[in-house]
Amino acid sequence: QCGISVIGADLYVKHHITTGTLLSLFIACSDEAMLILLSDSSNFIMVLPLILTKFTLAFIVGFTFDSLYKTKTEPLINNIDIHIQCCHKNNITNQYTKHLLHPLIHSTKTFIYVFLINFIFALLIEIIGESTISSFIQNNKYLSVIIAVGIGLIPNCASSIIISELYILGGIGFGATLAGLSVNAGLGTLFLIKNLKDKKKVLKIMISLITISLVIGYITSLILQFK
Numbered sequence: 001q002c003g004i005s006v007i008g009a010d011l012y013v014k015h016h017i018t019t020g021t022l023l024s025l026f027i028a029c030s031d032e033a034m035l036i037l038l039s040d041s042s043n044f045i046m047v048l049p050l051i052l053t054k055f056t057l058a059f060i061v062g063f064t065f066d067s068l069y070k071t072k073t074e075p076l077i078n079n080i081d082i083h084i085q086c087c088h089k090n091n092i093t094n095q096y097t098k099h100l101l102h103p104l105i106h107s108t109k110t111f112i113y114v115f116l117i118n119f120i121f122a123l124l125i126e127i128i129g130e131s132t133i134s135s136f137i138q139n140n141k142y143l144s145v146i147i148a149v150g151i152g153l154i155p156n157c158a159s160s161i162i163i164s165e166l167y168i169l170g171g172i173g174f175g176a177t178l179a180g181l182s183v184n185a186g187l188g189t190l191f192l193i194k195n196l197k198d199k200k201k202v203l204k205i206m207i208s209l210i211t212i213s214l215v216i217g218y219i220t221s222l223i224l225q226f227k
Contacts, residue, residue, distance in 0.1 A: 004025070004029050004188075005025065005026060005029050005031070005185040005186045005187065005188025005189075005191075006186070006187050006188050006191045008021075008022055008025040008026070008029075008188055009022070009185075009188045009189070009191040009192040009195070009196075010191065010195070012192065012196070013191075013192070013195045013196050018065075018066050019065050019066070019069055019205065020061070020062040020063060020064070020065035020066030020067075020069075021062055021066070022192075022205065023058075023061050023062060023065055023205065023208060023209060023212075024058035024059065024061055024062030025058070025185075025188075026183075026185035026188060026189070026209055027054060027057055027058040027061060027182045027209070027212070027213075028054055028055055028058035029185060029186070029188070030054070030160060030181045030184065031157050031159075031160035031181075031184055031185070031186040032157045032160045032161050032164070032186075033160040033161070033163065033164045033181050033184070034047065034051075036160075036161055036164040036165065036168075037050075037164050037167070037168070040168075043168060046167070046168075049174070050174070050177065050178060050181070053178055053220070054178065054181065054182060057182065057212075057216055061212055065208075109157075141173070141221075141226040142226070144172045144173065144175075144176040144221070144226065145175060145176045145179045145214060145217035145218050145221055146214070147172075147176070148163055148166075148172055148176040148177065148179050148180030148217065149179050149180055149183050149210060149213050149214055149217065151163055151180055151184075152179070152180035152181060152182070152183040152184035152213070153183055153184070153189075153210070155186065155187055155189055155190035156186075156187075157186060159180075159184055160180075160181060160184050160186070163177060163180040163181055163184065164177075164181075173221055173224060173226050173227050174220060174221075174224055174227065175216075175217045175218065175219075175220035175221030175222075175223075175224060175226065176217055176221060176226075178216060178217055178220055179213045179214060179216060179217025179218075179220075180213070180217075182209075182212065182213040182216065182217070183209055183210055183213035185209075189206065189209075192205070193206075
């Protein structure tokens with residue numbers, strides 16, 4: 001979920017991990033996507049290839065970047081509380097708030113996002129018509145990867161939910177889903193942009209993440225014929 005990408009960005013800002021490690025973490029994580037995809041056991045066959053592909057891609061990208069660009073790191077001294085980072089607050093000491101209230105609120109927000117997105121999709125299908133939507137997707141399938149990456153760049157868990165729902169409903173193929181969820185790192189990218197002072201480095205990381213996602217998305221889509 002969003003916490004792990006934020007922790008990764010925080011470790012990178014404090015020079016505790018390399019650029020390759022950060023990129024591999026961003027590519028491997030999927031925010032809320034896996035929860036949505038695994039909410040129905042029948043989707044398992046769709047999830048396993050996605051997880052394996054993202055893991056392999058993250059592994060290759062991480063080692064490639066670290067071999068090409070040497071990043072100086074510092075020993076990790078201070079412990080990091082994932083609950084504080086994920087809650088987006090700096091002074092949370094109440095255990096009840098950290099371990100029960102915040103997860104409950106976060107889960108409720110996710111439920112609301114899923115409900116609203118499904119409602120909007122259903123409304124659009126009802127108004128526009130299934131044949132029109134299907135025709136649009138078929139005629140613009142080459143843009144699906146770009147659209148998925150654009151959605152994935154939104155620093156909010158709703159973006160990963162949208163991509164997951166589109167994939168389940170057949171709106172986008174495996175390649176576009178892979179691209180969208182590879183570039184999607186939840187609030188991690190927002191934390192990085194906000195806290196890393198070297199904005200040129202932030203830009204390089206984001207361009208690398210977008211480029212990798214687009215390339216792997218289109219390669220996979222071409223192999224699978226955009227299915």
